[in-house]
Amino acid sequence: MVHVAVFGYGTVGSGVVEVIERNNSYVSANSGDKVSVKYILDLREFPGDPYESKLVHDVETIINDDEVSICCETMGGVGAAYKFTKMALEKGKSVCSSNKELVAKHGAELMRIARENGCAYLFEASVGGGIPVLRTLTTALTAERITKIAGILNGTTNFILTRMEEDGADFDETLRKAQELGYAEKDPTADIEGHDTARKISILSDIMSGHFTDSDAVKTTGITGITATDITLAKEAGFSIRLLGIADRSEDDSVAAFVAPFLVKKGHPLAGVCDVFNAIYVTGNMLGETMYYGKGAGKLATASAVVADVIDAARKGSSTMYQGWDETPVKATPADDLEFKYYVRCPEEKFDDVQAQFPGGCRIGKFGGESGFITETLSGAEFEARLAKLGDAVLNSIRVYE
Amino acid sequence: MVHVAVFGYGTVGSGVVEVIERNNSYVSANSGDKVSVKYILDLREFPGDPYESKLVHDVETIINDDEVSICCETMGGVGAAYKFTKMALEKGKSVCSSNKELVAKHGAELMRIARENGCAYLFEASVGGGIPVLRTLTTALTAERITKIAGILNGTTNFILTRMEEDGADFDETLRKAQELGYAEKDPTADIEGHDTARKISILSDIMSGHFTDSDAVKTTGITGITATDITLAKEAGFSIRLLGIADRSEDDSVAAFVAPFLVKKGHPLAGVCDVFNAIYVTGNMLGETMYYGKGAGKLATASAVVADVIDAARKGSSTMYQGWDETPVKATPADDLEFKYYVRCPEEKFDDVQAQFPGGCRIGKFGGESGFITETLSGAEFEARLAKLGDAVLNSIRVYE
Numbered sequence: 001m002v003h004v005a006v007f008g009y010g011t012v013g014s015g016v017v018e019v020i021e022r023n024n025s026y027v028s029a030n031s032g033d034k035v036s037v038k039y040i041l042d043l044r045e046f047p048g049d050p051y052e053s054k055l056v057h058d059v060e061t062i063i064n065d066d067e068v069s070i071c072c073e074t075m076g077g078v079g080a081a082y083k084f085t086k087m088a089l090e091k092g093k094s095v096c097s098s099n100k101e102l103v104a105k106h107g108a109e110l111m112r113i114a115r116e117n118g119c120a121y122l123f124e125a126s127v128g129g130g131i132p133v134l135r136t137l138t139t140a141l142t143a144e145r146i147t148k149i150a151g152i153l154n155g156t157t158n159f160i161l162t163r164m165e166e167d168g169a170d171f172d173e174t175l176r177k178a179q180e181l182g183y184a185e186k187d188p189t190a191d192i193e194g195h196d197t198a199r200k201i202s203i204l205s206d207i208m209s210g211h212f213t214d215s216d217a218v219k220t221t222g223i224t225g226i227t228a229t230d231i232t233l234a235k236e237a238g239f240s241i242r243l244l245g246i247a248d249r250s251e252d253d254s255v256a257a258f259v260a261p262f263l264v265k266k267g268h269p270l271a272g273v274c275d276v277f278n279a280i281y282v283t284g285n286m287l288g289e290t291m292y293y294g295k296g297a298g299k300l301a302t303a304s305a306v307v308a309d310v311i312d313a314a315r316k317g318s319s320t321m322y323q324g325w326d327e328t329p330v331k332a333t334p335a336d337d338l339e340f341k342y343y344v345r346c347p348e349e350k351f352d353d354v355q356a357q358f359p360g361g362c363r364i365g366k367f368g369g370e371s372g373f374i375t376e377t378l379s380g381a382e383f384e385a386r387l388a389k390l391g392d393a394v395l396n397s398i399r400v401y402e
Numbered sequence: 403m404v405h406v407a408v409f410g411y412g413t414v415g416s417g418v419v420e421v422i423e424r425n426n427s428y429v430s431a432n433s434g435d436k437v438s439v440k441y442i443l444d445l446r447e448f449p450g451d452p453y454e455s456k457l458v459h460d461v462e463t464i465i466n467d468d469e470v471s472i473c474c475e476t477m478g479g480v481g482a483a484y485k486f487t488k489m490a491l492e493k494g495k496s497v498c499s500s501n502k503e504l505v506a507k508h509g510a511e512l513m514r515i516a517r518e519n520g521c522a523y524l525f526e527a528s529v530g531g532g533i534p535v536l537r538t539l540t541t542a543l544t545a546e547r548i549t550k551i552a553g554i555l556n557g558t559t560n561f562i563l564t565r566m567e568e569d570g571a572d573f574d575e576t577l578r579k580a581q582e583l584g585y586a587e588k589d590p591t592a593d594i595e596g597h598d599t600a601r602k603i604s605i606l607s608d609i610m611s612g613h614f615t616d617s618d619a620v621k622t623t624g625i626t627g628i629t630a631t632d633i634t635l636a637k638e639a640g641f642s643i644r645l646l647g648i649a650d651r652s653e654d655d656s657v658a659a660f661v662a663p664f665l666v667k668k669g670h671p672l673a674g675v676c677d678v679f680n681a682i683y684v685t686g687n688m689l690g691e692t693m694y695y696g697k698g699a700g701k702l703a704t705a706s707a708v709v710a711d712v713i714d715a716a717r718k719g720s721s722t723m724y725q726g727w728d729e730t731p732v733k734a735t736p737a738d739d740l741e742f743k744y745y746v747r748c749p750e751e752k753f754d755d756v757q758a759q760f761p762g763g764c765r766i767g768k769f770g771g772e773s774g775f776i777t778e779t780l781s782g783a784e785f786e787a788r789l790a791k792l793g794d795a796v797l798n799s800i801r802v803y804e
Contacts, residue, residue, distance in 0.1 A: 019545050019688050020545075022687075022688075023545055023546065023547055023687070023688060026544070026545065026546065026547055027544070027545055030544040030545075124542070130688075130689040130690070130692065131692060132538055132542030132543065132692075135538075135541060135542045136534055136537075136538065136542070139537060139541060139714070140526070140534030140537045140538070140710055141534065141706075141710065142428070142429075142432040142709075142710050142713045142714070143421050143422075143425055143428065143429055143432075143705075143706045143707075143709035143710045143712075143713060144425065144428065144706055145425055145428055267674070267676065269671075269674055269675075269695055271674075272669070272671055272673075272674035273671075274669065284706065285424075285425070286421050286424075286425060286702040286703065286705065286706040287532040287696065287697065287702070287703050287706045287707075288532070288696070288697050288700075288702075288703055289696060289697075290532065290533060290534075290694070290695060290696030290697075291693075291694075291695040291696065292692070292693075292694055292695075293671055293692060293693040293694075293695065294689065294690070294691065294692030294693065295689065295690050295691075295692075298690075300688040300689070300690075301688065301689050301690055303545075303688065304543075304545045304546055304686065304688040304689045305545075305689075307544075307545035308542055308543065308544050308545045310545075311544045311545060312541070312544070
C-alpha cells in the first residue's frame with residue numbers, strides 16, 4: 001500500500017483526492033501497488049465532507065507517520081508550503097507539487113534535499129497544468145539540444161485575448177466577464193501583468209539550461225495595454241495576439257527569458273490556442289518544432305498531473321527524479337538583445353513620422369483614426385532608441401512572433 | 403561505455419548515427435554513460451562514408467558481441483527485422499525501433515521476449531515520428547482513463563490535403579507535386595489508402611486498451627476519393643479535411659479503431675495541423691483534451707525519438723518498459739456503431755432527394771453544379787442504409803469530427 005498525504009484541501013488538493021479515488025484502478029495498477037490517501041492537511045474544518053475523517057490540522061502527524069511515503073503539496077505560496085515540503089523531504093518522503101511559485105524560487109534546493117534523502121521532488125503540475133511538458137522535456141526529448149521554448153502559460157490572459165478578438169470587446173470589459181465566469185481572480189494582477197507566466201517560463205528555462213533562472217528578474221510585460229484597436233488591426237492583418245513566455249538559448253548557453261504579448265500569424269499552432277487552453281512550443285536542434293497543448297489549469301486536469309507524479313514516485317521510488325537544475329544562476333541575456341519585428345499603433349496624422357523612423361516597415365491597416373504598422377527586424381535596444389525619437393506618436397507596440 | 407548497433411543504414415538509421423554523434427554530449431549525459439555506435443548493419447557498401455569502418459554485413463557479429471547492449475532497428479518490414487529483433491532481445495540486448503509495421507504486428511510478443519530476457523523493446527519513433535506520444539501515454543498520463551485518441555498520423559496525406567485546400571488543386575495533381583518534393587513515395591498506396599495510419603492507430607489503441615489491436619482488421623478509408631470540390635465546399639463552410647486515425651474506447655473497454663477522412667471545424671487544434679506535421683489528440687477522463695504536435699516523419703526527428711529510447715534503455719537498464727499490451731485481442735467495436743454527422747456531396751439536381759433522406763441536415767454550399775450537405779447525427783449503419791436508398795445520387799460522403 002502506498003500511503004499519500006495531501007497538504008491543502010483547496011481546489012487542486014480536493015482534485016488530487018478525487019483523481020486518486022475515482023481512477024484508483026488505473027492509479028494503483030500504474031503504481032504497482034494500491035494507492036490510498038491517508039491524510040489531508042488543512043487548517044479549516046470540512047464538516048460533512050466524505051473525506052472528513054482523513055483531515056488533520058498538524059503537519060507533524062504526517063511527518064512522523066512512517067507509513068506515509070508521498071506528500072502532495074497543493075497549498076501554494078512560499079511560506080508554510082516551503083517549510084512542510086522540506087520537512088517531508090528530509091524524512092525521505094517524496095513531494096509532488098503544483099506550486100509554481102515555490103518551484104521557481106526554491107526548486108533547485110528542494111531537489112537537492114530530495115536527492116540527499118533518497119526521495120523525489122516532482123512538480124509536473126506547476127507548469128501547464130495538465131500538459132505533461134516537464135516530463136516530456138526531461139524524459140522524452142533527451143536526445144535533443146533544446147534551443148527555444150515559447151509558451152502560452154496562463155489561461156486567464158489567453159481567455160481575455162481570445163474573447164477580445166472574437167467579440168471585439170475592450171480589455172476592461174473582457175476582464176470583468178472573465179471574473180464573472182471564474183476565469184480571472186478578484187485581484188487579477190499576477191495573471192494580467194504576466195507574473196504567473198514569468199514563474200512558469202522560469203521553470204522551463206531552468207530545465208532547458210540546467211541552471212537557476214530568477215523569475216523576479218524575468219522582464220515581464222502584461223496585456224493591460226492592449227486595446228480593442230490593437231486586436232482589430234492585428235486580426236485584419238492575419239494575426240492573433242497571445243501572451244508568451246519565451247526562453248531563448250544562445251550558442252553559448254546563455255538564456256534570454258521574458259514575458260510579453262506577441263502578434264502570432266494565424267496558421268501558426270500557437271495562434272490556434274484559444275480561451276483557457278495553454279500550449280508549450282519547443283524547438284530542438286534535431287527534432288525541430290513540437291507543441292504540447294491542453295488545459296493549463298482547472299481542478300481535475302491539474303490534479304491529474306500531481307497524481308501522475310505520485311505514480312512516478314511510487315513506481316520508481318527514489319530513482320525517479322527530473323534531471324533538474326542546480327542552484328547556480330543561468331547566464332542571462334537581456335531580452336532586448338533578441339531581434340524581432342514590431343507592430344506599432346499610431347494616430348493617422350503621425351503615420352509619416354513613424355514610417356520615417358522605420359523605413360523598412362509597412363502599414364498593415366487603419367481603424368478608428370489609428371494606423372497599424374509592422375517594422376523591419378530590429379533588436380529591442382534599436383527599437384527602443386527609435387521609439388524614443390517618436391515621443392508620444394506611438395500609442396502601443398507589440399513584438400511579432402516568427 | 404554504452405555500445406550501440408544500428409540495423410539498417412537508410413534514412414532513419416543514418417539519422418540515428420548522426421544524432422548520437424552530433425548531440426553526443428546530451429545523449430551521453432542523459433544516459434549516465436558515454437554512448438557510442440559500434441556497428442552499423444547493412445547489406446550494402448558505403449564507400450567513403452565517415453562511418454564505413456563500423457559497417458558489418460552479418461548480424462551474428464553484433465548478436466555475439468557482448469559489449470553491444472542496445473540495437474536500433476530502423477530496417478522496416480516484418481521479415482529480417484523481426485528475426486534480428488528477436489535474436490537481439492533473446493541475448494538481453496534492448497531494441498529501439500522505428501518500425502511501425504513490426505510493432506503493430508508483433509509488438510506484444512517482442513515486449514514479452516524483452517521482459518523474459520531482462521531488456522526492453524522500445525518504439526517511440528514508430529508513431530508520430532518525433533512526437534513523444536507513446537512515452538506520454540505510458541509515463542505521463544498515468545492517472546487517467548484514456549477514452550479516445552484521434553491522430554493525424556501520416557504526413558504525406560496531410561500535406562496533400564493541406565495543399566489541395568491552399569491551392570484549390572485536384573488530388574492527382576497534388577499527389578504528383580508531393581512526389582516531386584519527396585513527400586510521397588513512388589508507390590504511395592500505403593499512405594494515401596490509409597494503411598500507414600491504420601498501423602499507427604493500432605499501436606495507440608494497443609497502449610490505450612492494454613490488448614492487441616489487429617491493424618489488418620482496422621477499417622480504413624483513404625483520401626483518393628476526395629475532390630477539389632469537396633475541399634472547396636468544406637472550406638467555405640469553415641472546415642478543413644483531415645485523415646484521422648481514431649481509437650474510441652467504450653465504457654466496457656471495447657475499442658472502435660478506424661481510419662477515415664473527416665471534416666474538422668476550423669478553430670479545432672487538429673484543423674490547424676498543416677502540411678507534413680502530425681498531431682495526436684488524446685482525451686482522458688480527468689484531464690480532458692490534450693494534443694501533441696510535431697514532425698511525424700523526417701530523418702532527424704524520427705532518429706531523435708529512436709535515440710531517446712536508447713537513452714531510456716541505457717539509463718534505466720531493464721527496468722524501463724512501456725506498460726505495453728498483451729497478446730489477447732482487444733474487444734473490437736465496429737466503427738459503424740459510432741455516431742457522426744456526415745458531409746455528403748451530390749449533383750444540384752439530386753439535392754431534394756438527399757434532403758428527403760436526411761431531413762435533419764442542412765446544405766452548406768454549392769460549387770460547380772454540386773451541393774454540399776451535412777446530415778443529422780447518425781450511426782454508420784443508419785447512414786449507409788439511407789445512402790443505399792439514394793443510389794448514385796451521392797458522389798462522396800465524409801464524416802464530421804466533433
